Amino acid sequence: MPCCPPLTERPLTAVEAELTAAMFKALGDPVRLRLFSLIASHEAGEACVCDISDVGVSQPTVSHHLKKLREAGLLSSERRGTWVYYRVEPSVLAAMGQLLTSRE
Numbered sequence: 001m002p003c004c005p006p007l008t009e010r011p012l013t014a015v016e017a018e019l020t021a022a023m024f025k026a027l028g029d030p031v032r033l034r035l036f037s038l039i040a041s042h043e044a045g046e047a048c049v050c051d052i053s054d055v056g057v058s059q060p061t062v063s064h065h066l067k068k069l070r071e072a073g074l075l076s077s078e079r080r081g082t083w084v085y086y087r088v089e090p091s092v093l094a095a096m097g098q099l100l101t102s103r104e
Contacts, residue, residue: 004012004016004019004095004099005099006098006099006100006101007099007100009015013075020099021072022071022072023072023074023096024067024073025072026068026071027068027072027074027089029053029068031056031057031065032068033060034055035052035055035062035065035066035069035071036074037087038051038055039052039075039087039088045087046085046086046087046088047082047086047087048083049063049083052086066086070086073089073092074088074092075087075088075089078091092100
């Protein structure tokens with residue numbers, strides 16, 4: 001993700017539409033959206049998987065959803081010892097906001 005101009009600026013190219021759709025598809029699941037929000041709002045914009053695993057689904061399901069968010073380019077991860085820390089990619093929130101702004 002950051003790929004695309006505001007939707008009101010011009011029509012998206014096929015590649016831009018593919019990238020944007022992948023991001024929205026990843027966030028279209030309530031558990032993924034909640035995980036993304038937990039990480040984005042966590043101190044310093046990153047969270048240990050141990051801090052975000054209580055979202056009402058099993059740990060393997062949390063791992064699956066985190067993988068989907070990473071594949072969509074919304075999160076990055078880093079292993080530190082036995083834990084994995086996730087963070088929102090620095091430009092993702094700004095790009096998401098820009099994508100949905102109007103040209104007023």
